Amino acid sequence: MIDTSNATEFRYPVSGIRDQDEAGFGITPSQTVGPYVHIGLTLDDSEQIVPEGTEGAVHVTTTVIDGDGNPISDAMIEVWQTGTDGVFNSPLDPRTGDQATVEGFRGLGRGMVDGTGSVTFTTLLPGAIEFEGADTEAPHLKLGVFARGMLERLYTRLYFPENEQANAADPVLNAVPEERRHLLVAEKTGDGYRLEIVMQHDDPTRETPFFRV
Template sequence: MIDSDPNNEMRWEVSNIRDQDEAEAGIMPSQTVGPYVHIGLTLDGSEVMVEPGTPGATQVTVSVTDGDDHPIADAMIEIWQANEEGVFNSPLDPRTGEQATAEGFRGLGRGMVDENGAVTFTTLVPAAHDDEEAPHLKLGVFARGMLERLYTRLYFPENDNSTDPVLNAVPESRRHLLIAEKTDNGYRLDIRVQHENADRETPFFGL
């Protein structure tokens, strides 16, 4: 369980040592990602992947909560996606090839959540990259207490996602957790990193 509830007691005893020379030598606790996971990774405006008003632009809000449904207020979300033609800005995409540059639509966005555990991206609705996978966003979740980022996906409700092989690898009872909700301004996906009810916990993928 991630310590995201400020009303609970800390899991570890709080040390009164104020000088490192006062600390005894010994085995240190295991290292985790936080609490400074976002330092050096975020940049002002990195959640704005296209300017508002760009043809095809939309807003995508992602929220992150823990197993007690409390917002994880220091989480960082990373998006990687294709453009409106289904092309990734990467040399690994043969349709982009060596012409991939940081100019234009990068397909990469990062954003820190607010006190409610949510961040909103301004981006393009992607097209399908190939004939197998439905249009989607690849999401990475970083947060204090996580040893590694969590990988998941966001699918769009207006598309036929029934034949997507990655979505079909998820138990049928949980597939809806990866399909965004349509909102007045765009889309929203609520990510739950833990839950005692497995049917409410967001599916994550091992890469």
């Protein structure tokens, strides 16, 4: 926001740096996401975490709406998940072997929503996450939400309704107030699952829980 209330002083200190090599190292400030956030981030078929027709593939749809129930039609959704064995397709997962996942499984997906605020991913159902010395996490998708005007992405999760017992023991889901946990559990549909992501609702019991990462 432009500060128009004080015309005699600068709101922030004036920097004497004239070259990037003179700047010290540190965390740069966040920038608002513009209307063209998808450029360079989404590729053709990036919603397909596995190819269409893969054995066991399901469709997962997320719909992003605002507090008035209107679709946020310029949002981008990022999905990060394990394979069916509960292992991430990443060398950062110490459990990853020479071949971590089934052929064609990316583990990562990105998609721009359409005019209804929806995007559908083709993926495999994830497995439970088990690390030695840590509580087992129920099968879930990690979701990142980007949209115009936001300084940082929002982090949330999608759990699956058939895993009632595992969901009840999940340490992250249990960190959410009990009356809001159902907001992170997807609805079963004819060919997969659907989760509605509600942003900035006046009623906190209806707004999707987001996590500080």
